[in-house]
Amino acid sequence: MTPRLKDLYNKQIQVDLQKQFGMKNLLMVPKIQKVVVNMGLGIDGNDNKILKSCEDDLSKLSGQKPVITKFKKSISNFKTRKNSNAGLKVTLRKDKMYEFIDRLVNIALPRIKDFRGLSLKGFDKFGNYSFGVKEHIIFPEVNFDKVDKIRGLDISIIILSMSKDHSLELLKKFNFPFKSERSN
Numbered sequence: 001m002t003p004r005l006k007d008l009y010n011k012q013i014q015v016d017l018q019k020q021f022g023m024k025n026l027l028m029v030p031k032i033q034k035v036v037v038n039m040g041l042g043i044d045g046n047d048n049k050i051l052k053s054c055e056d057d058l059s060k061l062s063g064q065k066p067v068i069t070k071f072k073k074s075i076s077n078f079k080t081r082k083n084s085n086a087g088l089k090v091t092l093r094k095d096k097m098y099e100f101i102d103r104l105v106n107i108a109l110p111r112i113k114d115f116r117g118l119s120l121k122g123f124d125k126f127g128n129y130s131f132g133v134k135e136h137i138i139f140p141e142v143n144f145d146k147v148d149k150i151r152g153l154d155i156s157i158i159i160l161s162m163s164k165d166h167s168l169e170l171l172k173k174f175n176f177p178f179k180s181e182r183s184n
Contacts, residue, residue, distance in 0.1 A: 003098035005174060013173045021166060030127070030161035030170040035092045035100055037062055038069075038154040039136065045085030053148060054088055061139040062090040062100060103139065104155070105175050111138045117179035120168070127167035130156040 009031075017029045039058055044050045051068070058066045066088040074082045092100050109115060112133070122131045133153045137144050159167045172178065 003095050003102065005098040005102045006095065009098075009174075013170070016173065017166070017169060020169065028162070030159055030166040032097065032101070032170070033093075033158045033160050035097045036156040036158065037066075037090045037092070037100075038087060038156070039066075039089075039151055040087040040154070041085065041151075042087075044149075045087060050148065051085060051088075053146075054151065057136060057142050057147065057151075058088050058090060060141040061136065062092060063096050064090060064092070066090045101157075101174060105177070107140060108133075108138045109177060115177075117177045120178055123164045123167060125164075127161040127164050128156060128158050129167060129171060130154065 014026055014029050017023075018026060021029075023029060037058065039054060041051065041054060044054075055066055055068075067090070069086045069089050070083050071081065071086045109118075112135070118131055122129050124130070131154075133155065135150050136142060136153050137147055137150055157171070159170060161167045161170065168178075
């Protein structure tokens with residue numbers, strides 16, 4: 001069974017964006033390539049119990065097993081050693097990516113306390129969008145009682161597009177809650 005957002009993209013969003021931007025070909029329309037979810041652990045990365053707990057939480061909310069990232073060099077001020085554990089990372093593609101975006105936009109983001117919308121400053125020069133979430137417990141898959149410490153997540157959405165404006169319109173079609181632009 002194909003995810004709801006993937007069907008919506010293929011049947012409606014692609015055609016709407018093609019008409020909106022006057023593109024000649026459907027392959028020119030912006031498309032989400034992958035979603036990368038990153039959880040930094042810092043000093044806690046050396047503790048195997050905490051690492052296993054975070055790995056379980058990230059695998060529950062993403063639907064696949066995370067990869068343990070390592071520090072590339074030692075920095076004494078940050079108390080890091082080369083090849084010690086830095087955090088966890090998951091790269092989502094295809095159906096799991098659309099399912100994660102659906103849960104993120106419709107379930108997780110509305111559960112954030114005092115949420116006023118995502119910033120428009122998260123776009124890079126290629127049209128990719130990145131933002132951070134301060135609490136990983138906003139996802140319903142994570143059991144609140146078994147969490148020892150609330151951790152943050154970095155979510156990067158890699159988009160194949162020609163400009164930032166095209167990427168922004170694509171994410172708006174997927175119902176991402178962006179802050180409204182104020183003119184004062």
